[in-house]
Amino acid sequence: MTRISLCLIAKNEAANLRRLFDSARGAADEIVLVDTGSADGTVALAQTLGAIVHRFEWRDDFAAAKNAAIARASGEWALMLDADMEVAAGGAEKIRRAAESGSAGSYYLNIHSPRADGVTTEIISQPWLFKRAPGVEFIGRVHEDILPSLIARKMPPQMTDIVVMHFGYMTDAAMAARGERDMRILESQADPNDTLSQYYLARAYVRVGRKMEALKKLVWVITSPSAERRMKANAHTMLINLSPGLESREATLRRVEDATRAFPGDRMIWSAAANVYVQLDRVELAVPAMERALGLPRQSAAEGAVLDRSDEHLRLQLAECLTYLGRLPEALNHFHRVLDDGLRTPDVYCSFGLAHSLMGNHAEAEMAFDTALGIDPSHADAHRQLGFLCAETNRPAQALTHFNIAVAAGHNDPDLLQAIRYVKAQTQTSQNGHA
Missing domain, CATH: 3.90.550.10 (Spore Coat Polysaccharide Biosynthesis Protein SpsA; Chain A)
Known part of the structure; x- marks a missing residue:
């Protein structure tokens, strides 16, 4: 053996x-x-x-x-x-x-590293x-x-479907610590003309918050003729995620256009583009970008790491954008698919309930908010949304109960505070009328 x-x-x-x-x-x-x-x-x-x-x-x-x-x-x-x-x-x-x-001298393992955001996973095939x-x-x-060395020994690796989970990037603190470590080592020995080391140094800069330095290195990698295609795609993805906080709105939109033109078949670039469109309040552009991402296959990672988001997380974001645009029947269809795929968190049920509420489906909306509270009884947004629903359906006492819980949990947005004042005024008027 x-x-x-x-x-x-x-x-x-x-x-x-x-x-x-x-x-x-x-x-x-x-x-x-x-x-x-x-x-x-x-x-x-x-x-x-x-x-x-x-x-x-x-x-x-x-x-x-x-x-x-x-x-x-x-x-x-x-x-x-x-x-x-x-x-x-x-x-x-x-x-x-x-x-x-006996079919090969080496094999790739598919390393899946869930990220701190709970949504994104980095996938890389390592031999x-x-x-x-x-x-x-x-x-x-x-x-x-x-x-x-495997190539030099004529032992090229074969792809497999073996998955290994890597839990080293599950928190922001862990990401920052690894970034500090990598940055220190790379800065001491990285070849300024080597695209791979400069790409990794840019990644380290992102993790430690040196974003403008990262942006400059990513631009250099993208324009370098020696950079591998997967590396360039990853650099584009990082660049368009960085751009909104560092560059003008017009420059950011150009970054997105450049990336999607260069890699029209890259799922993660379209997903990142959708995120940027949402940040720039161009939700009407985010929807087709998400639909494009959902229609593309998940990349093989043999050339380098890819960032990936599951279909259910992409579809959830799409459903929320459709809700924002008032395309509620489409939104509800996608929410149902998200739930059928097993993504059943309080946040999902809150978004699902909001779409039903905007459609006037009060019973379905209340059921969704109650389900969210069944998972997390202290979920602030579920209490907030349920408060609005109770107010709309003429249940002021219940509305105030839910509103107060939401406020105690830190929700104090103007719409909520105005709703509380309105419900209290209505309650007082009703009491005076009965008197």
Whole structure:
């Protein structure tokens, strides 16, 4: 049987190791962990869980640390993962079948990294399942890459449907910390004429808030003849997301036009374009952009990372835009599809209820708002919307109850405060009339 070594580097990853190890048990015959200076019990826990642990003095070089892990493995194959990853269900068996099939010397894994916004996922295919062989090694101190050595050894990777979840970008704080780390390393060694390193430096600048510097580097990458097509598409996506806060309205619209013209078949560019149109109050342009995105396939990531939004999140945004434009039957159709696809959060039910309310479907609207409160009894917007509905249907006492909860939760927009004054005045007038 083919022997596979799970290889990883780690520092202070005790909270994540068990999840990774458990998910990879069916694939790995041994686990080799190179520790770069943990102080949280990572080493002891890894050893308890059966890993072989080696110490490595950290020197701002991810490739060197990963190569040390590969060198200490005994398996014919290496499975390189990060400590904050998890092999998706069924993936361990697929990893073993791929290694034992003999059809290739390396394979791509599809790394899915959910972002802090809860909507976007970064997807990249990494050739991290490979035969151990002389010269097969990572290069690059940050955003390290093993593909050049696999190509040089005539071991080009094959695509697979193996999914690995990566949880390292789930919070804004984690994104910023990684950005600071990458920026420090890249600024010390990045070649100013290398499009890949400058692209990654732009990404790091975005994460730490140095947005104008990021914008300038992205423009350079886009205009560079040596940049790969996927990299240029990603640079366009980041650029049009950055532009509204940094450039004029006209310049931003030109950025969107340039991106969609250069990549008319790129799903994420159209999705980003739709977001920008919404920010610029051009909702009538956002709707066809979202429809275009929904009609395009999700990209393969073999050339580099792609940013992806699921159909249900795109469709939700489309439904909300259609509601804004008063195209309510279309909006409700899309809301039903979103709910059928399983996206059932309080925010979704609030938007769904608002569309029904604007249609005059009061019973359906109230049911939607009640469902939102059933999921989260303190959901402020559900109380706000239900208050408006109760006021409209002549239930002032209930309206005030919901309004007060919304205000206590921080909602104090002018429309809400005016509605409260109106309902109170109506209640007082009614009481005076009865007196």
